[in-house]
Amino acid sequence: MHRLPVLLFVLFFATLSISTVSAQSGVDDLITWRSYSAERSARVRVFDSGDSDRVYTVVIDESDDNAGGPVTDEARYVAETVGRTYGFDPVDAFFVFRFEIGSSTGASSGKVLLVRATFRRGSSGDLGAPSWRVISAETLTDLTDRAL
Numbered sequence: 001m002h003r004l005p006v007l008l009f010v011l012f013f014a015t016l017s018i019s020t021v022s023a024q025s026g027v028d029d030l031i032t033w034r035s036y037s038a039e040r041s042a043r044v045r046v047f048d049s050g051d052s053d054r055v056y057t058v059v060i061d062e063s064d065d066n067a068g069g070p071v072t073d074e075a076r077y078v079a080e081t082v083g084r085t086y087g088f089d090p091v092d093a094f095f096v097f098r099f100e101i102g103s104s105t106g107a108s109s110g111k112v113l114l115v116r117a118t119f120r121r122g123s124s125g126d127l128g129a130p131s132w133r134v135i136s137a138e139t140l141t142d143l144t145d146r147a148l
Helices: 003-024 071-086 137-144
Strands: 027-034 039-048 056-062 093-100 112-118 131-135
Touching: 027 071, 039 071, 039 137, 056 071, 056 137, 071 093, 071 112, 093 137, 112 137
Parallel strands: 056 093
Antiparallel strands: 027 039, 039 056, 093 112, 112 131
């Protein structure tokens, strides 16, 4: 008789964890944070990557009206913020910083620069410096299963 409540309890939390994981994919949101110089923002989209080691692909588009340097200057902080906000460890994701060439001047050329970052945790548990790689649009399509 005592097995039924335990079974229901386990099923409830299994269902909750499945819905939490599936809620990560399909995120399209604007995050904001305060840097040393000003309030900053970026568009964040989260996709399933199809990779067993890096479960998510996070595409980050910097807002045109951001003050200060590029969002990549604060990549570690942004990755931690995104992970904390959407419930995953940044080491489990590819982060792709997407820049439209000329977008800050208002004269978009239609060209896009894609820079992928991956993270590891150090022995202290802190997020380490990113490992950077310039990627192609085709690689991003493979990581997101969409043409962006």
